[in-house]
Amino acid sequence: MQIENKTFDELEVGASAELRRLCTADGLAEFASVSGNHNPLHLDNQDGDGDGRPEAIAPGMYSATLVSAVLGSILPGAGTLYRSQSVIFHETAHAGDELVARVTITAKQPGDQSVTLTTEVRRLADDALILDGEAIVRAPARKIRMDSSELPGLILQRHRHFERILALAEPLPALGTAVVCPEEAHSLGGALLARKHTLIDPVLIGSARRIAETAAEIGADLTGIEVIDLPLPRDAARHAVELVHAGRVHAIMKGHLHTDELLRPMLDKQTGLRIGRRFTHVFVMDVPGLDHPLLVTDAAINIAPDLRTKVDIVQNGIDLARSIGIEQPKVGVLSAVETVNPDIPSSLDAALLSKMADRGQITGGLVDGPLAMDNAVDLAAARVKGIRSPVAGKADVLVVPNLDAGNMLAKQLTYISHAEAAGLMLGARVPVILNSRADDDMARLASCAVAALHHARISGGTA
The missing domain is CATH 3.10.129.10 (Hotdog Thioesterase)
Known part of the structure; x- marks a missing residue:
């Protein structure tokens, strides 16, 4: 003007x-x-x-x-x-x-x-x-x-979408959650903060001595909270799985241990938490300037997923999007291009996933691909390229070609676009909350809130 x-x-x-x-x-x-x-x-x-x-x-x-x-x-x-x-x-x-x-x-x-x-x-x-x-x-x-x-523009950095997710989750019953090895300030503090907000009811599993020392370090009172003394991470992770089978907890939260240590007992074919789908990770991201939450998957578990794994990645992403209130999630399957190119495998996978959704092999959402990043999230870019679909320019869920791409995308949104990221692993019997030590309080709360909402939807609201 x-x-x-x-x-x-x-x-x-x-x-x-x-x-x-x-x-x-x-x-x-x-x-x-x-x-x-x-x-x-x-x-x-x-x-x-x-x-x-x-x-x-x-x-x-x-x-x-x-x-x-x-x-x-x-x-x-x-x-x-x-x-x-x-x-x-x-x-x-x-x-x-x-x-x-x-x-x-x-x-x-x-x-x-x-x-x-x-x-x-x-x-x-x-x-x-x-x-x-x-x-x-x-x-x-x-x-x-x-x-x-x-003139310069202004993008407001606030947690609008996470605040809405917290508001949806806080009336739910506190989700019984096994917190594995909460033996440093971020992991213990995040669990206790979520307890304060009535999002989870934590059972702390790990070295009782180190948990107590960490609580003293951050000035936290553990009165009324169950602490199970299992100093070895592998034992603590295994016991968390046992608590799920016993019906005592309905979620697992990662503390101060490696992700592979946490997941190993869950993947056991006899005693683990498999339900027939691949374990996949979903970032729920609150991106400044974007008028809806943005889900990015898989950026943490599956390194180079094949088509069969990507079906589960897409389905898990749709299911989680529905749990946080997106009634018909729009899934953009990303590639470097928006047309099918036989020399670019991700474009072939994207086209097949889109067709599988059309045929009812993936349900609950709209799936389109291949889409490049610009025409997946920007309507003007999609129109310039002549792409007409219910998903192009309006994607709620972004499915990346591999872990490298997903991890880079999530961290670019976090560190360059100042987004907040909540992390959850799906595909197990219960939601698994995977936080990073770099996460702030809002990201940790949002991860617990997303887990509570997802559990409430898939279980019919029971804690």
Whole structure:
């Protein structure tokens, strides 16, 4: 959009301009971040006055900045500088209100190129006056034209999707969970934090001495929590499987041990937790700027999956997406290209998986491939390539060709796009929570919440 200012000579007394802006929860969070005003009254997920409900009241200066936006962008426009601004606040605005900021020129002073304007902000729905006042500005002397698309954009980093997942999971009964070798601060702290949020009811299996030392290190109280003393990781992992068979726990959580040590007893053909599908890993990712959770699979277990394994990877991804509230998951099977190329095996697998879904061999979601990364997640890119499908540009689940690609993609989203990642292994009798030591508290909570939601769906809601 082209922006063009009005110079001092072009301005006339009585001229008016306005700007409409929807006040959103994200906008209030952006204002808090930029201004440093972290008053919880102004945030949609905080209770600032202790009444048990989040207020999401727009700060007074948030509304006042809309006046500044009219002056700086429209009338007079680019090149305008404030000299003074008086403000009287009459009503409060909230997230969800559409606001109208309006300025009207009342006087011009040729000597110093100053212009006086009345200013006001009203709520569009009922014309309530939010604020009014008077501005004195120095108007621009030179004509300026610019393209607004050249201005920098802003992506808000928050845990919107994880917060929704937590809200869905917290009313569920706490999920009995065997936590294997929680013998360092991150693994024990994550389990105890999830317990505090009533997501899991942990049974701690490992070296009782090291668990107690770690609890003392982080200032945690283990009163009321069962601790089973099995110092060797292989014994602790085996006992977790036994607790599943006994019906005492309904999930397993990785602590401070190698993933292969944790999985080995689960894979035992006689006493393990196999249910007929390959074990596959799914990252549930909260990516800033993306309006839905993004699932990436498999990025942690299957190194070079064949077609048969990819069928299970796709099906497990669909099942988990449904568990977190995506009714008909859209699965994009990734390759380097969006057309079938016999020289690129991943494009052949993608086409076969898509056709298998069409024939009912994969159920519960829409599957399309091969898709390159751009046309899997960006609708404009898909349209430029002429791809028309219910999945292209709108994928909820990304199925990668191999572990290398998946691991790189997940870490790029985490460390470059500032995404948060929850990790879960599927294909066993119970969900297996696989956290990384680099995960923060929100990622650990989200992993437990995803496990609780998945267990509730597949078990009919029983703990």
